[in-house]
Every structure is written in structure tokens, then in C-alpha cells.
Amino acid sequence: MKIFKVIFLLSSFIVFGQENLAIDRLYPTQELVIKQHDDWGAGNYKKVIEEFKSNPLNYDDIVFLGNSITAGGKDWSKRLNYPNIRNRGIGGDVTNGVLARTDEITYFKPKAVFLLIGINDLWNNNDTYSSSEYIANNIKKIAQIINVQTPKTKIYIQTVLPTDKEKHKNNILKINEIIKANEKENPYQIIDLYSIFVNENGLIKSGLSTDGIHLNEKGYDTWVEFIKPIVYSLNL
Secondary structure: OHHHHHHHHHHHHHHHHHHHHHHHOOOOOOOOOOOOOOHHHHHHHHHHHHHHHHOOOOOOOEEEEEOHHHHOOOOHHHHHOOOOEEEEEOOOOOHHHHHOOHHHHHHOOOOEEEEEOOHHHHHOOOOOOOOHHHHHHHHHHHHHHHHHHOOOOEEEEEOOOOOOOHHHHHHHHHHHHHHHHOOOOOOOEEEOOHHHHEOOOOOEOOOOEOOOOOEOHHHHHHHHHHHHHHHHHHHO
16 A cells, blocks of 8 residues: 555656646746846846746636736736736836747637737837837737637737837837737737827826836726726626
């Protein structure tokens, strides 16, 4: 009897170890370098990836995916009063950073993904990677990869929010124009957040941001009220 117990425990340990190894492989390694990241973003990316590894997604979650603007929303289930919404925002992240971490998303086959990404690509001002076309194409690529790997997942691309920086205004507009113009031929639905955050000058409305890019509580409330009908429609 003792021999059978030992064999069972060993088998369980091996299976559990294999499962952990399989989960670990879903995440970027600590050696990965994303050229678009600035120094702070690169360090934060590695730190938060380790946090994600210790608390992986569950099957059929709703995933909010993006950078610090998404991360700053913290508990999206609480904000939206809706179960099983997981925050996969990383402060400082860029489109190539999201592309490098889609394996976790697709492995767990979420019910829906809400993506907001692109502003740090512009903010970090790397000429090779910061053109509106490059950023918009990466956003489309993220949606395409998720769709191929988990075709039942609904994909919502949220338009890049305006900032208080005049120099980014036209590029943000161009990114949003590209992803909206390509909506019909791609596996995503646009949520035009930009339209409710922008003022008459093409900049972020006053009172919605802490620093001209990150949102305050009023900004998050504005976001939540805009997307709540879409989130609640997922059960219909």
C-alpha cells in the first residue's frame, strides 16, 4: 500500500511540475529585450511578467490588455461590477511588448480581450518603431494572432487616447484612422475611446487625467460607463 502511495505522489509531483513548466513557457523570458521600451519600461515589464506568472489567467476570463493606462484601472471586475475580468496592463509597455506576451492570452482562450496600446510607442520616440503605420500594423497583428489561436475570443481594439502634447496629436489621429479603416477586414471591433476623451483642440479633455496621459478616477469612470454595455453584452 505504501508503495502505491509513493508512486501516486511521485506521479502527481511530475504532472504538477510539467504543468508549471508549460505555464512558464507562456511568458517572455527575463532575457528578452524589447527595443521600444525605455529603461524604466524594460525593468517594469520584467517585474510584472513575473507577477503574471505567479497568478496566471483562467480559461474564459475577460482580459484587459495594454500599458499603464490599463494597469492603472487595477481591479476591472470591481470597476465594472462584472466577474472574471483580469488586468494585463503593464506600465511602459509598447505594441511589440504585447506581441511578445500573447501566448498567455491565447493559451487560456479568453471570452474577450479589450486592447488599448500604442501611446508609449510614440512617447519613447524611436524613429524605427514610432511611425503611425508601424504602430497601427502592430495593433492589427496582435488582434490577428489572438484570432488565429483562439477564434472564439471576441477582440475589441480601443482607440489610442489623446494626450495633452500637441506633438503627438496628429500621430494618434493617424493610428486611430488606420485601425478604424481596417476594422471590416480584420477580426476586431473598434471601441472609439478617443472620441469621448478628446476636446475641440485634439487634446485630452481637462479633468480626466493626472498628467496629460494617465487617467484620474473621473477618467476611469468615463471609460467604464462607455464600455459597460459592451462588457455586459458578452453574456447575451
